[in-house]
Amino acid sequence: MTTLVWDYSREYESERKDILDAVETVFSSGRLVLGPSVSSFEAEFAGYHGVSHCVGVDNGTNAIRLALQAVGVGAGDEVITVSNTAAPTVLAIDAAGATPVFVDVHPDTYLMDVDQVVAAITPRTKCLLPVHLYGQCVDMAPLRAIADEHGLVLLEDCAQAHGALHHGKIAGSMGAAAAFSFYPTKVLGAYGDGGATITNDPTIDANLRRHRYYGMEKTYYVVETPGHNCRLDEVQAEILRRKLGRLDQYVAGRQAIAARYVEGLADTDLVLPVTAPGNTHVYYVYVVRHPRRDDIMEALKAYDIQLNISYPWPVHTMTGFAHLGYEKGSLPVTERLAGEIFSLPMYPSLPEETQQHVITSLREVLAAL
């Protein structure tokens, strides 16, 4: 069987009864949209993060877009983020009508280089959107200081960082609002699409709720500012409730796999993930780096191992964002990484023998380079 970066079949095997029971619970409840499962999940997910509000939405992209809109980001505003991210981070900024502005990433952690943020601020800058990429948090204290000094809103893209800690604080509790994705591969994944935005601010919460429900306060109510329909599905919410109870277990499973990679690969010339001081890493993806990346990935196919790159094209180099005017070479660390990074299989139910096969094969490939 081909070894892949992610596979949910073993997890489903072990959780099948609970997942199917969640589906049955919703189908027999008499409430199929915005019912008790969504509201319970919202309360539980907020509670997990120690914040007062959570609004369930249909995916992570909309969780970011609604967060931006709920804090008042719109046309004419600039949002500072990174190009080394999943395109949806940037698509959400675009969908909110704002303009993304990119800073480069740190060469060790591949996360937003916070030292470059001040130079990127203009009179139009409204918001900072750090991405807690791969499973660990951006250095938040300096960003908080910059946001306060320049009157900017600080948001968090937590789509890859469920449960990650930063100097004891949990990802999603450090900005005005934080967006999560529950895409199936994520650290907390649904059996389909899902997302949520969390906040401590009741006004932001009210804005989020209106934006996800056509712009209405309640059913058949007046629309003052047109919104959208981006509700979290009741079935996915019930599944997520069950899985939220196992989130710490999933994280521990990922960390154990990461420890085995270190044990098996630390003496090779692969660059393994670096955890920044004060962070716990939840390893949404296990990103390694090597200048001969393409040769390594090609050679691994002979071992029936198919790996991924997160991400092969920095967002600023995509044709869809050519209008932003970033030249090749404008974000040198991001661009160099895109040619050297690749991801090893990482999911809590990854069998130990499969991981061992990956480690052994990689060692053979590296030795033969």
Ligand SMILES: *Cc1c(COP(=O)(O)O)cnc(C)c1O
């Ligand atoms: C997955 C992801 C998103 C988008 O989430 P969807 O649920 O796929 O819309 C946004 N930002 C980051 C960093 C992601 O990894």
